[in-house]
Amino acid sequence: MKWNHKVPKLTVVGAGPGDADLITLKGIKALQSADVVLYDALVNKELLDHAPHAEQIFVGKRKGCYTYGQDQINELIVARGHSHGHVVRLKGGDPFVFGRGAEEMEYAALHGLITEFVPGISSSLAVPGYQNVPLTKRGSSESFWVITGTTKDHKISGDVELAAKSTATVVILMGMGKLAEIVKLFKQEGKHELPVAIIQNGTTPEEKVGVGTVNTIETIVKDQNLANPAIIVLGSVVNHREQILSLQEKINIESSFVAAS
Template sequence: MNSKSTYNSSYSLPFGEGRGGAKVTLVGAGPGDPDLLTLKGVKALAEANVVLYDALANEEIMNHAPLDAIKIFVGKRKGCHEYSQDQINQLIVDNALTYGHVVRLKGGDPFIFGRGSEEIEYAESFGIPTFVVPGISSAIAVPAYQGISLTKRGTSESFWVITGTTSDRNMSNDIALAAQSSATVVILMGMSKLSQIVSLFQKESKGEIPVAIIQNGTTANEKMGVGTIDTIEEVVAEKNLSSPAIIVIGEVVKECNKLKGFYEEFVAAEIKS
């Protein structure tokens, strides 16, 4: 589909274009389901001369870009780094100055562990106007698709969203702090650190806290495993869960109507044992 035939209104930045028509729009593609791309994101893509897109952006979304737009895959995912971040920054600038409107399409929301701010700052350092179209973050949308509400009256008053793996490949220190709270904890990019995460929560005597792990959330390939801190590693092995996945830790997992049957069976099995 060429979205220009669907959206006739012109998409323009509030502050116009840079020299030679250069401008950069950072677009959040959402968590995976292409229907979760925002209308503003669709309109931005429809006016793109160049699209630099992520590994985490569903490629069906590219149908909203003009057929003659230049499309460059710059995927970044564990074990799949087509370009370094510095190279991506330079590609954004080079293409904007050469062709005009560059749309940088990133999975989820570009400012939630997406390094979007770095890309915007680099483009602006060359005098290129920038604009941001927020995306629906997987941290909220993926649990919601399974009926898991990150906050619930009487159960959870707040939630943490934490990266499981920092830029130096270590586990975030914030997870230890989150384990001490009563908040719901959502961990992105944390599967490689699952054993360490489990140990931290067990150290706080929270072995019975419910856990849901959702792989490829909101897509046709979605898989989920549910357990507790004490059992979740066995569940992961049994269901062969891996990245990309989101880890949700907290009583709200048990409160989800879709999962209540699991917990009734789980409690009954515990009593028998």
């Protein structure tokens, strides 16, 4: 059915964690039908090529500087919906995982816009996965927590303390500024040797990885100059990465030997 551009509509689309290939086909179709695209800082700009005829407006945040505040973004969605038609709100990862997508949809619906949601691949899953870190593994981890490291009050989430007591894999987003506090909580539970991976700019060409333990990770972060945007993964599943890398190295050596024979 051809979309009537006089009817105001908002589609909140998850862009995935950074690699442009990780957006869904449904997300691409939404971009192709957009009259306006409002996109965030962590969105791969290659995705905007799928909306060449749409007005494209950057509404993200870089290094703490806002182009638009959240209230202004909400108002812009509604204004452009009524004046242009189909607004696509393109957000990194999955907009329903610490992405405020639900809030924007609610505001748009209250102001007369039809709303639709297109899920994205969450960075909490894909970024560790790209580094061969599974969030669950039989015999190692039966569950996982995904927690925001910093709340709207700029404090560490109380859920981190609860997660530190569990045997689950713990994935912390937006937590680099609270790393010292996170480490302290895990040490209080006697988990000094628990493996930790920190992945910066995951799934992009600028990706950087630091792997250590609760005891060593702060030094590793300093030595490798790791910073936001980054994901912190704590759990024995981090060891899977080294196992895979070792096996791949062995395969490569054997393949080189066969080729040279």
